[in-house]
Structures are given as structure tokens and as C-alpha cells.
Amino acid sequence: xxxxxxxxxxxxxVCVLTGFGIAAGCTAPANPASSVPAxxxxxxxxxxxxxxxxxxxxxxxIAVGDLAExxxxxxxxxxxxxxRLVFAHVNGQLLENNELVSKYGATxxxxxxxxxxxxxxxxxxxxxxxxxINNKDAxxxxxxxxxxxxxxxxxx
Numbered sequence: 001x002x003x004x005x006x007x008x009x010x011x012x013x014v015c016v017l018t019g020f021g022i023a024a025g026c027t028a029p030a031n032p033a034s035s036v037p038a039x040x041x042x043x044x045x046x047x048x049x050x051x052x053x054x055x056x057x058x059x060x061x062i063a064v065g066d067l068a069e070x071x072x073x074x075x076x077x078x079x080x081x082x083x084r085l086v087f088a089h090v091n092g093q094l095l096e097n098n099e100l101v102s103k104y105g106a107t108x109x110x111x112x113x114x115x116x117x118x119x120x121x122x123x124x125x126x127x128x129x130x131x132x133i134n135n136k137d138a139x140x141x142x143x144x145x146x147x148x149x150x151x152x153x154x155x156x
Contacts, residue, residue, distance in 0.1 A: 047079075047150045048086045048114035052106035055093050061109035063133040065089050068111055071140045076147065085151065115150050122155055 049072060051065035072080065072087040079085035092101045092108075104112045104123050111129050115122045126146070132139040149156075 042153045044115050044117040044151060044153050046084055046086065046116040047147065048088075048112075048116075049147070050087075050100070050104060050106075050112045050114070051089045051110075052092045052101065052104070052112060053089060053109045055091060057109065060130065060133055064109065064111055064129055067133060067136060067139045068129065068143060071143045072147070075140070075144045079151065085147070113146070113150060115155060117153060 049068060051068055053061055053065060057065075069087060069089070072085065076085050080087065090097050090100055090106075092106055104114065104125075106112060106125075111126045113124050113126060126143075129139060129143060132142055
């Protein structure tokens with residue numbers, strides 16, 4: 001009997017934790033294969049980095065945004081000051097952000113990069129950052145390299 005109580009308790013704990021995860025509003029990226037086409041180009045006019053999120057965020061969703069903001073602020077001060085690079089947290093559930101959400105196609109908590117160059121506007125959802133949130137240094141190195149590539153016109 002004691003054995004059955006332990007199993008039943010374990011099942012309840014798993015169900016409750018699963019429920020909390022769903023209720024937290026954290027969603028997986030909708031289009032993990034999303035990327036911009038490679039173009040040969042020089043420096044771009046502007047790069048936007050947007051952390052889209054819901055009103056209620058899970059720990060991982062918060063980490064993706066906070067680490068991106070820290071990376072951008074520490075490594076791209078001049079680009080931010082000039083307006084060539086833009087970073088913002090965007091609550092996708094607020095009506096005032098509907099146009100930006102539609103422009104990028106954001107469907108949940110996600111990190112998007114938009115590039116404006118002579119060929120127009122290119123957007124990409126970055127999924128890799130989700131796998132790096134437990135290693136701040138690797139996250140920062142990866143995102144810094146990616147932003148530098150985009151600023152220099154490398155959209156591969």
C-alpha cells in the first residue's frame with residue numbers, strides 16, 4: 001500500500017509541474033527553421049533585435065531576453081547610440097505592439113533579428129539562443145558574433 005501511495009504522489013507531482021509549465025505562458029519557437037537568405041553585401045543600414053514575450057514569462061523566456069539585452073548593451077554601445085542597432089523587449093500581448101508582432105511573425109516568446117539593407121528587410125527568428133541560456137559566456141559570444149555578421153551584411 002505504501003508503494004502505491006508513492007507512485008500516486010509522484011504522478012500528481014509530475015502533473016502539477018507540467019500544469020505550471022503550461023500556465024507560465026512559455027511557448028516553443030513556432031518556426032525553428034526560420035532564417036534569412038544569404039546575400040552578398042556590405043554594411044547594412046540598420047539591425048533590430050527584438051525579444052518578443054508574453055505578459056507572464058517562464059524563467060527561460062526571461063533569460064533569453066535578459067542575456068540578449070546584456071550582450072547588446074555591453075558589446076554594441078556605439079551602434080546603439082547611433083541608432084544603427086536597436087534592441088527592445090516587446091510584449092506581444094499588448095495591442096500597441098500588434099504591428100511589430102505582425103511584421104516579424106512572432107507567435108510566442110522568441111528572439112528575432114531584423115536587417116535593413118539595399119535589398120530591403122530581412123527577418124529571422126534565432127532559436128539557438130534557447131540552448132545557450134545556461135551558459136552566459138557562450139550565449140554572449142554566439143550572439144555578439146551573429147550581430148557583427150548582420151551589421152557587416154553577412155546574412156548567412
